Structures are given as structure tokens and as C-alpha cells.
Amino acid sequence: MPANRFNGFTEYGVGIGLRVPHYQHILSRKPVVDWFEIISENYMIDGGRPLEILDRILEQYRVVQHGVSMYFGSADPLNREHLKRLKQLVRRTKTPWLSDHLCWGSVDGRYTHDLLPMPYTWEAVKVTAEKIRQVQDFTEVPVVVENVSSYAEFHVSEMTEWEFLTEVVEAADCGILLDVNNIYVSSQNHSFDPFTYVNHVPAERVAQIHIAGHSKFEKYILDTHDHPVLPAVWKLYARAIERCGPTATLLEWDDRIPSFDEVHDEALKANEFLQAVTPKAKADAAQPELQGAAR
Amino acid sequence: MSQLLDIQRRMAAAVMHPLTKAETMPRRRSDGKLNNAEAESFIKPNDRLTSFERLEIYNRQYWFRLYDSFEDDFPGLLAIVGRAKFDALMRAYLTERPSESFTLRNLGSHLEAWLGAHPEMTAPHTVLALDMARLEWAHIEAFDSAADPLLNEDELIAINENSQLRLQPYLRLLSLQYPVDDLLIDLRNEDGSSDSSSNNASIARRRKHVRRVAAVAPEQIWLAVHRHQNSVYYKRLQREEYRLLESLLNGRPLGEALDYAFTGSEIPEEERSSFLQQAFSTWAVLGWFTK
Known part of the structure; x- marks a missing residue:
């Protein structure tokens, strides 16, 4: 299951986000990392140091692109300049898949630079799926969409978030970047059971999983990416890979970024869960039962 | 108009509207609309937050993100006009010229023209501030152009x-x-070498900034x-x-x-x-x- 047409039939393990404070460490120490995720927009430029660093990283590591401002859910048409630059970067990185968020963030050509929540309506399903298809056609790589954390819900919504996600990815025929931290954050903010969400997601479309830390405030939880992963999120992660299989997993840490080793060590905790769902682990787990049956 | 477009326009109008001086969402917007009624009309409340409070989270996030990015790009301008004027300038500029780019890198692309049209925002250091903004924007362009x-x-x-x-x-x-090249290099060196966690050091730096800006004499370069x-x-x-x-x-x-x-x-x-x-x-x- 983990290698599927939505992640270019790859079998990536645990990766971390490539962040500026770690450049020096990575380039000088060359740590063993399965793959890096980059924020596409940071490298959709014409020249200079960011692209030089990226090229040096690409010489030694596998890189996957993650976008933050395609805004599939915006009613606005796609930004052609954005698309053109994205495709140039895709050719440079040879990313096996391309992710961005199931959200909106611009209207009438004005950008909020935020991941704003969708109204879960049939009209939104249609608009969003059509734009995902356009990006997929133009960039010629599989597109996967990530569920976002949200702090507001709309009166006009006609379905749950997980139903909306499912309708969109099926209409667009695209993959899913399942962010289990975002599911947890939204579940607390909107009072739903996060396992219901994970159990509903079409597992065969999950190309990648995000894990991250968040911050708890008095009345809501904020998706801050500035902490280690919390136990409740690990539990959700365990359930997600139980359903999806050992899926490419990435730790996001974007604020108050600690040392490279601290971030990488936190990410590698995912291996404990991944190993539990490998075919060998499953066979080993089943062995005592078989032995018991033979006796 | 489609329902999706209508909701997005209404939410964007609230989210991109300037915050109050206390950095909260205003009760009444500059277009006369009441944010409470507007929020209730399209956002559900929950058992902990009203519709207004849920919308306010996005309003505050929008401005804090833009402030951070703008301040990172124009530290020299901040040093010249001081914190209070810089905050007012930043709020006015970003309100009049919201981002029209997919990347925050271009947030300051209209600043030179905007400052030229609003000399009152940087008085009495209007020319000095404009020169600094031009240098800081040129720096951004030189950094990642082809x-x-x-x-x-x-x-x-x-x-x-x-x-x-x-x-x-x-x-x-x-x-x-x-x-302004010398001034900006000094500021960057100072910021790079200082202990930013110390309040005393921070106050000392601000005083040095003020003294240095006051001492900068005009010189065609x-x-x-x-x-x-x-x-x-x-x-x-x-x-x-x-x-x-x-x-x-x-x-x-x-x-x-x-x-x-x-x-x-x-x-x-x-x-x-x-x-x-x-x-x-x-x-x-x-x-x-x-x-």
C-alpha cells in the first residue's frame, strides 16, 4: 500500500523539513536522512543562495516539494506565474509527488498567506477538485492534498471535513497528505473524534503523513509546529499507519527550531510505529498465534 | 455570485482588516460593518468561542505573519523611524497595498512608491527613510534574482x-x-552580535540607533x-x-x-x-x- 500512484510508487521512510538553521549542519556533517521536504515557495526564485543550497542538497538527498500557497480551494483561478515557477522547480528537484493544502487563502488576487478553512459544500468540492486536476496536468507529477488545522467552521457546510476531503480527492483523482497533528488540532477545536476522521479517510490514496507539535491555549489549540509531537498525535499516527501501511512520514518543525539532531531524533520516533506495520513485523506478530493454534 | 466566492470575500475582508491598537479584531470595521454580526452570519460558534472570537484568530494570525515578514525585510527603516511610527507605517502600507503575490518575499515591492506618496509617515526623516527602504528592497532583489x-x-x-x-x-x-549603506551595515552587525534576550541590551541598542540616525548627515552617494x-x-x-x-x-x-x-x-x-x-x-x- 505505501508505494502507490499518488507518491510516484516510491517507498520513502522518515524525513524532516529542510530549514535554514540546519543548512550548515547538513552540508558539513552529511547526516543520514531518508528524505527532506522543502517549502516550494522558498525556492521558486531565479537565483542566489537558496537555489545553490538546494542543488547541493539534491546531490546527496531525496527531496519532496510541499507548497503553501497554491490555494486549491480559492474561488480565484490559479496563478499562472505561480504554476510556471512551480513546474520549473519540479524539474529541478525531480520530486516524485507534490503536495499543497486543502484550503483557500487568496481572493480577487489578494493573498492572506494563511491556510484558511473551506466551507464543506458541493460547490467547493467541484471548484477545488478542478483546480487540483489543473495543477496535476500542468506540473505532470502526482498532486497530494493536505488537510489543514482549523479554528472556524461555516454555517453553509453540507458535510464533515473528512467527507469533504474524500469527495475532493475522488473527484480530482489525487492523493492525500494526511496530517495527523492537524486532525488532532481540529478535533479539539471542533469537538469531534479524531479517530473517526482517520478511519474514514480513503487509505489507498494516502501518499504521505505529516506529524508535528502544537500549542494548547485556554479555549483552543493552535497548530504551531514548535514542539515535539504529543502522545495523542502519536496514537493517531499509529492508527493512520495501521490503516495505510508504512507510509512516507515527515516531521514539521517550523518555529523555535532546535538543533538538527533534536529534530531528526524526534522524527525517527516514527520508526517504532512504522516497523510495527511492516509485512515482517505483521508476520512476526502473527507467529505466536499460529504456534498457539498448532499446539 | 457563487456562494464560495461570497464567503471568501467576506472572510478576507474581516481577516485583512487592520487590528485595533490592542491588536484585537475591531468591533466596527472601517466600512461600517459590525464584525460581530458579520462573523455570526457565516461562522459557527462552539461551546468555547463565539463566531467573533473564531474569526479573530485568523485576523490576528494574518497581521502577525505580515508584521514579522515586513519587519524582517526592513530593519533599517525601523531603526530610522522608531517603533511607533514603523508600526503605524507598516499597518497603513499593508492595508493599502495588501500582498498580490504568492510569496511574502514580494511584500515590500511597492514600499518605495508608497513612501514617496506618504511623506508624513516618515517625517522628519522622510528622505533618509526613503533611501533606506530603497536599499533594503534592492538587497532583497539582489539576493535571489537570476x-x-x-x-x-x-x-x-x-x-x-x-x-x-x-x-x-x-x-x-x-x-x-x-x-544608508554604512548605517545598514552597522545595524546588521550590531543585531548579529548582540544578546537579543537581554532587555538592557535591547534598550541600549535602541538608544544607539536613535543617536546614530540623528547623526547621519546628508551625502550624495x-x-x-x-x-x-x-x-x-x-x-x-x-x-x-x-x-x-x-x-x-x-x-x-x-x-x-x-x-x-x-x-x-x-x-x-x-x-x-x-x-x-x-x-x-x-x-x-x-x-x-x-x-
């Missing part, structure tokens, strides 16, 4: 008065009325903001160098550019040849001439 392949030795030798020389896309030329080995540098130019490069950037043939460069020049005729030789040699070494 670099084209260089002319080879044969191509350099073949240059004549009819040649139209192309310069690196990252090269920015500035004619400034204050030596010409500057090339360029990139070498992926670091951005500020290179002072002589008037003639600036005019020559400006002419070449505008696509004039070398002969015409030279005439323009030396119009009104105080450099004696007999010294111009060696002056040019030196200038072209330096620019070639810096890799400014491209195919």
Missing part, C-alpha cells in the same frame, strides 16, 4: 562603442542622498547592490560609474553610455581612459557583464 552566464575573454576583447552590454539581472543601482559568491554587497560608485552602468542597463550602446557618463564630469579628459580601464576591469572581475 545570474546570467558571463562574457568570456574573447567576448570582452571584442567590445566596441556599438556594443550593447548586458549586466547581471541581480545588479541594482541606487542614487541616494544619505549614506551612488551605490551598486550586487551579489558575489551568493552574498549581497554594497559597492560605492563614482558618479560617472553610476551613470555609465545606468545607461548600459537602459540598453544604450557603449559609446552613447560613455557620452552620458562623462557629461558634466569633473574627471579630466586625460584621466578618463585609465578611469574606465579600472572600472571595467573591476566589474568584469565581479562578473557583472553577461551574454
Whole structure:
């Protein structure tokens, strides 16, 4: 299951986000990392140091692109300049898949630079799926969409978030970047059971999983990416890979970024869960039962 | 109008509306709408937050994100006008010129023109502030603009008065009325070496900023903001160098550019040849001439 047409039939393990404070460490120490995720927009430029660093990283590591401002859910048409630059970067990185968020963030050509929540309506399903298809056609790589954390819900919504996600990815025929931290954050903010969400997601479309830390405030939880992963999120992660299989997993840490080793060590905790769902682990787990049956 | 577009326009209008001085969402917007009623009309409350409070989370996130990005890009402007004026300027600029780009990198792209149209926002340091904003924007452009392949030795030798020389896309030329390059380098060095966690150090830095800004005397300078080995540098130019490069950037043939460069020049005729030789040699070494 983990290698599927939505992640270019790859079998990536645990990766971390490539962040500026770690450049020096990575380039000088060359740590063993399965793959890096980059924020596409940071490298959709014409020249200079960011692209030089990226090229040096690409010489030694596998890189996957993650976008933050395609805004599939915006009613606005796609930004052609954005698309053109994205495709140039895709050719440079040879990313096996391309992710961005199931959200909106611009209207009438004005950008909020935020991941704003969708109204879960049939009209939104249609608009969003059509734009995902356009990006997929133009960039010629599989597109996967990530569920976002949200702090507001709309009166006009006609379905749950997980139903909306499912309708969109099926209409667009695209993959899913399942962010289990975002599911947890939204579940607390909107009072739903996060396992219901994970159990509903079409597992065969999950190309990648995000894990991250968040911050708890008095009345809501904020998706801050500035902490280690919390136990409740690990539990959700365990359930997600139980359903999806050992899926490419990435730790996001974007604020108050600690040392490279601290971030990488936190990410590698995912291996404990991944190993539990490998075919060998499953066979080993089943062995005592078989032995018991033979006796 | 589609329901989706309607909701997105209404939410964006609330999210992108300026915060109050206490950095909360205003009760009444500048268009007269009441945010409470507006929020209730399209956002559900929950058992802990009202519709207004849920919308306010996004309103605050929008502005804090933009403030952070803008302040990162224009620390020199902040040092010149001070915190209170900078905050007012930032809020007014971002309200009038919200981002129209998919990247926050371009947030300050209209700042020079905007400051030119709003001198009251930077008074009494209007010219100094404008010069600093121009330098800081040029720095951003020089940092990540394209670099084209260089002319080879044969191509350099073949240059004549009819040649139209192309310069690196990252090269920015500035004619400034204050030596803001020195000021910005000092500020960056100071910020880089200070202990930002110390309040005392922070207050001392602010006092030094104020003293330094007050002491900056006007001085016409010409500057090339360029990139070498992926670091951005500020290179002072002589008037003639600036005019020559400006002419070449505008696509004039070398002969015409030279005439323009030396119009009104105080450099004696007999010294111009060696002056040019030196200038072209330096620019070639810096890799400014491209195919």
C-alpha cells in the first residue's frame, strides 16, 4: 500500500523539513536522512543562495516539494506565474509527488498567506477538485492534498471535513497528505473524534503523513509546529499507519527550531510505529498465534 | 455570485482588516460593518468561542505573519523611524497595498512608491527613510534574482562603442542622498552580535540607533547592490560609474553610455581612459557583464 500512484510508487521512510538553521549542519556533517521536504515557495526564485543550497542538497538527498500557497480551494483561478515557477522547480528537484493544502487563502488576487478553512459544500468540492486536476496536468507529477488545522467552521457546510476531503480527492483523482497533528488540532477545536476522521479517510490514496507539535491555549489549540509531537498525535499516527501501511512520514518543525539532531531524533520516533506495520513485523506478530493454534 | 466566492470575500475582508491598537479584531470595521454580526452570519460558534472570537484568530494570525515578514525585510527603516511610527507605517502600507503575490518575499515591492506618496509617515526623516527602504528592497532583489552566464575573454576583447552590454539581472543601482549603506551595515552587525534576550541590551541598542540616525548627515552617494559568491554587497560608485552602468542597463550602446557618463564630469579628459580601464576591469572581475 505505501508505494502507490499518488507518491510516484516510491517507498520513502522518515524525513524532516529542510530549514535554514540546519543548512550548515547538513552540508558539513552529511547526516543520514531518508528524505527532506522543502517549502516550494522558498525556492521558486531565479537565483542566489537558496537555489545553490538546494542543488547541493539534491546531490546527496531525496527531496519532496510541499507548497503553501497554491490555494486549491480559492474561488480565484490559479496563478499562472505561480504554476510556471512551480513546474520549473519540479524539474529541478525531480520530486516524485507534490503536495499543497486543502484550503483557500487568496481572493480577487489578494493573498492572506494563511491556510484558511473551506466551507464543506458541493460547490467547493467541484471548484477545488478542478483546480487540483489543473495543477496535476500542468506540473505532470502526482498532486497530494493536505488537510489543514482549523479554528472556524461555516454555517453553509453540507458535510464533515473528512467527507469533504474524500469527495475532493475522488473527484480530482489525487492523493492525500494526511496530517495527523492537524486532525488532532481540529478535533479539539471542533469537538469531534479524531479517530473517526482517520478511519474514514480513503487509505489507498494516502501518499504521505505529516506529524508535528502544537500549542494548547485556554479555549483552543493552535497548530504551531514548535514542539515535539504529543502522545495523542502519536496514537493517531499509529492508527493512520495501521490503516495505510508504512507510509512516507515527515516531521514539521517550523518555529523555535532546535538543533538538527533534536529534530531528526524526534522524527525517527516514527520508526517504532512504522516497523510495527511492516509485512515482517505483521508476520512476526502473527507467529505466536499460529504456534498457539498448532499446539 | 457563487456562494464560495461570497464567503471568501467576506472572510478576507474581516481577516485583512487592520487590528485595533490592542491588536484585537475591531468591533466596527472601517466600512461600517459590525464584525460581530458579520462573523455570526457565516461562522459557527462552539461551546468555547463565539463566531467573533473564531474569526479573530485568523485576523490576528494574518497581521502577525505580515508584521514579522515586513519587519524582517526592513530593519533599517525601523531603526530610522522608531517603533511607533514603523508600526503605524507598516499597518497603513499593508492595508493599502495588501500582498498580490504568492510569496511574502514580494511584500515590500511597492514600499518605495508608497513612501514617496506618504511623506508624513516618515517625517522628519522622510528622505533618509526613503533611501533606506530603497536599499533594503534592492538587497532583497539582489539576493535571489537570476545570474546570467558571463562574457568570456574573447567576448570582452571584442567590445566596441556599438556594443550593447548586458549586466547581471541581480545588479541594482541606487542614487541616494544619505549614506544608508554604512548605517545598514552597522545595524546588521550590531543585531548579529548582540544578546537579543537581554532587555538592557535591547534598550541600549535602541538608544544607539536613535543617536546614530540623528547623526547621519546628508551625502550624495551612488551605490551598486550586487551579489558575489551568493552574498549581497554594497559597492560605492563614482558618479560617472553610476551613470555609465545606468545607461548600459537602459540598453544604450557603449559609446552613447560613455557620452552620458562623462557629461558634466569633473574627471579630466586625460584621466578618463585609465578611469574606465579600472572600472571595467573591476566589474568584469565581479562578473557583472553577461551574454
